[in-house]
Amino acid sequence: MTIQALELNESAPPVKVLDGDARKFQENFNRFSFQFAHHLAGHPLFELSRLLELSKTLPDADVYYDAGAIKVNQRWDQTPRTELTVDQLIDRIENAGAWILLKKTNRHPEYGALYDQLMADAERLVGARFPKKTMMRTAVILITSPNRVTSYHIDPDCNFLCHLRGEKVLYVFDRYDRDILPEEELERFWAVDKNAAVYKQQYQDRARSYDLKPGMGVHIPVNCPHWVQNSNNVSVTLAASFQFPATELGNIYRSNYFLRKIGLRPLPPGRSKMRDTLKSWTMASVIGVRNTVKRLIKKR
16 A cells, blocks of 8 residues: 555644653663653644544554454564454444554654654753664554553664553563563574563562553563553554664574573673673674575575
């Protein structure tokens, strides 16, 4: 399906999207989760009728949805799918038990303008620690049925989550706590399994909980474990995220995964700059060769 611009009159972004204490942004950016304020609640682009229009313009690959009972510890590749279409789910969202993701919405001019303003505000508040270049920039809109759970997981993205409609509770864990997130889980996540992070009920009380209402936002750093409990209402949330251009961290964890597979006990990232550099370079070289071989095979 071809991406088209929506015909909207109220498309101009606010002068400022994000608000908050610059010191909090600077001290915690991509280290620890923290709360901030935003000015997108009530924006007409996020009304359900507009989101339905948006969903019809997105390629099939950029629309994910499922419906059914979900547990906190449920793997994402084991979530129940539905025979309903996304149009039907949005129309029946009050009772569908659904979770809908509209991905890469920043490719549309109106939503892209909001995303760009949000990221400019984040860069202004974070200051010098904000990366000069970013990659995989994306805005995902999440539409959630009443009482639905979003299961425990980690992401490769740095995320500014802006809550727009309804209420829900977001639980975010410390990514540096190795009881919660062992090195082995990080290695598996970066190497072979995006569902590698395992929820551990005994450590739930270590999570920081955010009671989200419209106008509230939370910064979620790369790999911070989190899960969500929606309240008895339909909720809409914008996840504005990006990835850092350097692949060094991921490649170190990938190297460590394979080193552990052959019986070694590799040092975690940050313990030895020389070893980290060697691991990153080696894995980047392996990935480069693999991609070259794939391209050659496709040309045959």
